[in-house]
Amino acid sequence: MVIKNAYHDHKLQKYSDSIFFKDAVYNFVFNNNKTIIKDSPSIYISETCGSAIAGQVWCNAQYIDIELSAWILVDTKQTQGVIRHELAHAIVFMCKLKGSQHGRGFTQALKLTSPRLFRRDRHWRDTSAVYMERKKYHPKTQLLVS
Numbered sequence: 001m002v003i004k005n006a007y008h009d010h011k012l013q014k015y016s017d018s019i020f021f022k023d024a025v026y027n028f029v030f031n032n033n034k035t036i037i038k039d040s041p042s043i044y045i046s047e048t049c050g051s052a053i054a055g056q057v058w059c060n061a062q063y064i065d066i067e068l069s070a071w072i073l074v075d076t077k078q079t080q081g082v083i084r085h086e087l088a089h090a091i092v093f094m095c096k097l098k099g100s101q102h103g104r105g106f107t108q109a110l111k112l113t114s115p116r117l118f119r120r121d122r123h124w125r126d127t128s129a130v131y132m133e134r135k136k137y138h139p140k141t142q143l144l145v146s
């Protein structure tokens with residue numbers, strides 16, 4: 001773990017693992033894994049990844065950490081969406097899928113982690129609750145319109 005001032009969240013870890021170890025997801029990773037990573041990605045919460053960044057993924061040869069901004073946690077549905085999104089980035093890394101950051105390989109992976117909501121899970125949304133929470137960490141931030 002390399003993320004500064006971050007804490008591990010067991011409940012969100014359980015959610016993340018429930019997605020990662022779904023048959024369709026895990027079988028794909030198992031059959032296409034080009035890394036030596038054996039563990040499922042670990043979920044960490046930090047104050048903020050950035051004013052407009054709800055989550056990001058840290059990958060190296062040994063492990064994958066998913067960092068979530070504390071402000072997204074006010075919205076459970078979106079938090080779960082961000083986890084599915086970041087898990088897709090993790091799969092792109094593990095399986096060396098092709099394409100740009102949110103391109104072909106990412107979409108292929110997102111359809112695995114989020115078969116029904118992959119369109120929605122491409123982006124998080126700045127609801128009033130999220131915006132108010134975000135403002136605590138980023139006082140000068142503006143409401144993001146999508």
Ligand SMILES: [Zn+2]
Nearest residue numbers: 085089101102
């Ligand atoms: Zn992304």
